Amino acid sequence: MPKKLFIFSLLAFMAAAAHAVDGDALLREVDRNLEPPSYEMYRKLINVEPDGRKKEFILYMVRKGNEKVAGVFLSPASDKGRGMLRLGDNMWLYIPNVGKPIRITSLQSATGGVFNNADILKIDFGAEYAVEKMEEQGDEHVLHVKAKNKTVAYDRLNIWVDKEQKLPVKLECLTEKGMLIKTLYYKEIKDFGDGIVRPSVIETDSPLYKGYKSVMIFSKIKKRDLKDEVFTLTFMSKVDTLR
Amino acid sequence: MSRRSFFLGFLFCLAVVPGLVTPGAAEDYSFDVSETETKPYSLGGYAEFRPVLIDQARGTAFYKLKLYNRAKTWTTEEYNSKLQLEESYQRGISKLYLRANADLNNTYQGWNSDLQIYEGYLSVKPSQSTDIIAGKKEMRWGKGYAWNPAALVDRPKNPDDPELALEGYAVLTADYTKSFDGRLKTASLTPVLLPVYDNLNNTFGSLNHLDLAVKAYFLFYDTDIDLLYRAKGSKPAAYGADFSRNISTNFEVHGEAALIAENPQSITDKNGNTAKKVFDAKSWLLGLRYQTEKDATYIAEYYHNGSGFSEGAMTDYFSFVDTAYASYIGTGNAALMQKAANLGNSGYGAVNPMRNYVYLRVTQQEPFNILYFTPALTTIANVDDKSFSISPEITWTRITNFELRFKAMFLAGPAGTEFGEKAGNDRYELRCRYYF
Numbered sequence: 256m257p258k259k260l261f262i263f264s265l266l267a268f269m270a271a272a273a274h275a276v277d278g279d280a281l282l283r284e285v286d287r288n289l290e291p292p293s294y295e296m297y298r299k300l301i302n303v304e305p306d307g308r309k310k311e312f313i314l315y316m317v318r319k320g321n322e323k324v325a326g327v328f329l330s331p332a333s334d335k336g337r338g339m340l341r342l343g344d345n346m347w348l349y350i351p352n353v354g355k356p357i358r359i360t361s362l363q364s365a366t367g368g369v370f371n372n373a374d375i376l377k378i379d380f381g382a383e384y385a386v387e388k389m390e391e392q393g394d395e396h397v398l399h400v401k402a403k404n405k406t407v408a409y410d411r412l413n414i415w416v417d418k419e420q421k422l423p424v425k426l427e428c429l430t431e432k433g434m435l436i437k438t439l440y441y442k443e444i445k446d447f448g449d450g451i452v453r454p455s456v457i458e459t460d461s462p463l464y465k466g467y468k469s470v471m472i473f474s475k476i477k478k479r480d481l482k483d484e485v486f487t488l489t490f491m492s493k494v495d496t497l498r
Numbered sequence: 499m500s501r502r503s504f505f506l507g508f509l510f511c512l513a514v515v516p517g518l519v520t521p522g523a524a525e526d527y528s529f530d531v532s533e534t535e536t537k538p539y540s541l542g543g544y545a546e547f548r549p550v551l552i553d554q555a556r557g558t559a560f561y562k563l564k565l566y567n568r569a570k571t572w573t574t575e576e577y578n579s580k581l582q583l584e585e586s587y588q589r590g591i592s593k594l595y596l597r598a599n600a601d602l603n604n605t606y607q608g609w610n611s612d613l614q615i616y617e618g619y620l621s622v623k624p625s626q627s628t629d630i631i632a633g634k635k636e637m638r639w640g641k642g643y644a645w646n647p648a649a650l651v652d653r654p655k656n657p658d659d660p661e662l663a664l665e666g667y668a669v670l671t672a673d674y675t676k677s678f679d680g681r682l683k684t685a686s687l688t689p690v691l692l693p694v695y696d697n698l699n700n701t702f703g704s705l706n707h708l709d710l711a712v713k714a715y716f717l718f719y720d721t722d723i724d725l726l727y728r729a730k731g732s733k734p735a736a737y738g739a740d741f742s743r744n745i746s747t748n749f750e751v752h753g754e755a756a757l758i759a760e761n762p763q764s765i766t767d768k769n770g771n772t773a774k775k776v777f778d779a780k781s782w783l784l785g786l787r788y789q790t791e792k793d794a795t796y797i798a799e800y801y802h803n804g805s806g807f808s809e810g811a812m813t814d815y816f817s818f819v820d821t822a823y824a825s826y827i828g829t830g831n832a833a834l835m836q837k838a839a840n841l842g843n844s845g846y847g848a849v850n851p852m853r854n855y856v857y858l859r860v861t862q863q864e865p866f867n868i869l870y871f872t873p874a875l876t877t878i879a880n881v882d883d884k885s886f887s888i889s890p891e892i893t894w895t896r897i898t899n900f901e902l903r904f905k906a907m908f909l910a911g912p913a914g915t916e917f918g919e920k921a922g923n924d925r926y927e928l929r930c931r932y933y934f
Contacts, residue, residue: 297534301527304869310898313533329534332542333899333933336584342683345720345744351584352663354638358722358742358750360789364863367870367895406747456527464867472529483677484627487684488715488722490675493629496588498536 278386278398284421285414286379289453293319295497296476297329300375302368305466312366314339314375315498317479321382323486326375327494338491339365341376344406348372349491356488361408369437369459369469373408380414383407394418409436420444422453437461447476543583544933550576555909555923559819560847563839564921565606566826574606582616582663593621595633597663616665629673636666637690639713639726641740641752644857644878645801645850647781648738648754650728651690651711656849657857657878658889658907667692667699684717694732703732720744726756735759748789755782761805766841768817770834779805785857793863799856806853807846809882815846816919852916854881870896885911885918899933 300312312334316326324341328334338349340356347356348365359365361373384400384407391397398414410431415424426439438461441454453473460468484490485497552574555561565571579602587594597617603610619633640646644657653664675686692709694702702709709731716723726738736759742752761779766772785799807815818841822834845851861874872893879886891905907925911918 297529299527299529299533302869308896310870310896315534331898331933333544333895333901335542335933342717343720345717350661353661354636354663357643358744358752358787360744360750360787361747362789363795367864408747464869467867467869470527472527474529474531475534482626484675487675487677487686488717489629489673489686489688490626493623496593496623498534 278389278400279381281389281396281416281421282384282386282398282400282414283379283381285416285423286381288421289423290318290379290476291449291451291478292321293478293480294476295479295481297474298326298375299470299472299474300366300368300370301470301472302366303468303470310367315495316375317481317485317494317497318378319481319483319486321378323483324376324378325486325491325494329495334366336492336495337365338494339372339376340486340488340491341378342486346372346376347488347491351492356491361406369461369464369467370471371408374439374459374471380412384412391418395424420452435462437463445473447473449478451476451478538589539585539587541583541585542934543581544931546578546580546582546929546931548576548578548580548927548929550578550925550927552576552922552926553924554921558913558921559816559919560842560921562819562823563835563842563847566823566835567832568606571606576606577604579603591623593623595619595621599663599665614665616663627675631669631671631673634666634668635671636664637669637671637688637713639724639738639740640754641722641724641742642754642783642785642799642801643787643797643859644799645783645803645855646754647756647783647801647803648724648726648740650726650736650738650756651692651709654848658849658876658887667702682716682718683720684715686715688713688715705732707731709733730759733758734761750787751785752787753782753784755780756804757781758805763805763807764841764844765807765811766815766818766846768814769821770818770837772841781805795859795861795863797857797859797861799858801850801855801857803850803853803855807851808853812846812852812883812916813914815841816914850878850880850916852880852882855879856881870894880911880916883911883915883918885909885915887917901929901931901933903927903929903931905929 295317298314298316302310313329314326315329318324322343326339328337336351340347346359346361348359349356359372362371364371383403385403386398387401388399389396394417396416396418398416400412400414402410409428411429413427417424423441428436430436437459440458442456442458443454444452445455446452455473457471458468554572554574581600583598585596595617599614599616601612615634617634617636619631619635622630637651639650639652640648644660651667655664656662670691671688673686673688675684677684690711692699694705694707694709696705711728714725721741721743724740728736736756738756740754744750758779760776763775764772765775781802781804783799783801788796819838822838825834826832856879859874859876861872864871874891876889877886887907887909889905889907891903893903895901905927909917909920909923
């Protein structure tokens with residue numbers, strides 16, 4: 256009897272392990288389909304109010320690997336020149352008037368609206384989260400992932416992934432206790448060239464901001480090799496010169 | 499009459515707002531590629547109108563100094579307007595940058611105008627690691643929000659509005675930055691040459707010196723660390739250090755320390771006899787920034803100003819102002835008042851001239867789900883004499899490129915204390931700013 260129990264436990268453990276590996280592999284594939292490891296891109300962020308009024312921001316962003324992301328606001332005029340930098344878990348905001356980088360936290364929002372700094376300076380899901388459970392819902396896998404450490408903005412994510420395209424369709428951001436913070440909807444798949452085919456629009460809404468939504472539109476995503484020194488405090492005011 | 503004029507200014511600001519509101523079209527998420535085009539030349543900036551109403555604190559030392567020759571001035575009003583232009587031209591590895599500031603103000607002293615180049619420099623980047631800059635530039639050293647004791651080559655900022663741009667000094671400087679893998683992620687070196695002559699940087703310190711300062715920056719164990727040095731020249735030698743680190747996703751700590759060797763200070767006794775003291779001034783600051791789950795941000799700082807005046811020295815100064823004022827009332831001779839005013843300009847009248855302060859600012863982002871609406875409450879307290887200021891404000895940025903801020907400031911403290919002796923009791927300010 257103990258022998259049977261041992262074999263059963265071992266099989267169950269191996270099945271669970273195989274399952275987790277599949278989930279993490281799928282998460283890595285989703286990451287690569289969304290963005291090359293090093294890139295430059297433009298993003299438009301639109302905050303939409305319940306009455307339809309909008310406020311728009313345009314950002315130029317660069318990334319190198321899973322540690323380094325930098326961006327600069329190109330418009331509106333009130334935000335032009337603001338820079339953002341992420342180095343691992345460290346984040347800074349550069350405001351031209353203030354003239355020096357200030358440390359910020361991932362939960363703050365540089366633009367107001369539903370997107371926060373972690374959403375804007377996002378790195379690979381697989382770098383920050385591990386798959387706990389994977390299930391199937393029609394044409395989609397649902398990945399239930401958990402943060403690898405406490406420095407991440409959201410403790411848990413539920414990611415709906417299209418089985419065929421291996422791209423996210425919907426993503427829920429949750430607290431550790433499972434409270435929904437926001438939902439992201441990935442839309443309008445577009446060919447950006449150089450093998451990059453991915454959703455070009457992300458919409459988000461939040462029960463914390465009832466009636467409001469924010470939209471992120473992607474443009475000109477290109478693979479680009481960048482020097483490490485681009486991702487430093489001294490370069491924050493100069494990111495615009497990379498364009 | 500003055501209150502009516504202030505509110506007319508207030509109404510003027512509000513009147514231009516509806517004209518700037520643009521109704522949005524639903525579900526129009528276009529991203530025109532032309533919006534991302536690069537241009538070598540750029541011009542931007544902002545225009546600002548800022549009416550201010552001040553209820554004067556009659557009988558206080560700084561009221562006497564400011565308004566002793568203006569009978570029965572209980573309330574003063576100001577109509578301040580500002581145009582700040584930012585221009586840049588990029589060609590290859592070179593960039594020309596200019597930030598010019600023009601002020602036109604109407605205050606109790608009448609009309610006055612001022613045009614200054616805040617920054618104007620040529621930057622040459624031979625590589626992404628190196629930037630060589632020649633011209634007028636703000637260095638902005640230090641990690642503190644309200645105060646920067648380690649800002650060894652900057653003008654002091656105003657803790658009541660620490661995010662305002664300041665005038666820089668003409669310098670020759672460079673940044674050399676190197677990135678690494680491992681615990682030390684970044685190191686950079688910034689040497690600064692600052693000439694102080696009759697027509698160049700003549701407000702920095704004593705004339706006819708070529709000052710040298712250096713900053714070394716490290717991102718080490720996820721902590722920003724700066725080591726700072728200013729060689730003896732037109733100012734005494736100074737040594738500084740600062741740090742900043744995120745403890746968690748919503749909690750940051752920072753600090754600064756500076757030692758000014760052989761710092762000179764002019765002090766007065768209650769009769770106006772001045773003497774010069776020279777001592778090593780040790781200043782430091784510790785601060786934090788904390789964000790709650792409900793999007794309230796707390797910035798708290800404790801500042802020890804080693805070159806500040808003691809409680810006794812300030813009491814002597816206030817007594818001297820009283821003596822000078824009594825002399826003016828009795829004889830009509832303003833010589834002592836002028837001497838007291840000059841001492842005020844040399845340190846006693848600084849924004850925070852004493853030794854120990856606490857700063858607390860609480861900002862609630864978008865309460866009640868009202869986007870772009872940010873109320874804040876700021877207090878600066880003098881730990882030594884227990885006087886303080888408290889400033890509630892609301893900022894509204896709903897309209898693209900338009901910012902509206904209403905701010906009040908109330909001072910509290912008995913006679914003989916820093917905030918109890920300032921000229922304005924209550925202050926109400928509306929700032930309408932349009933970016934272009």
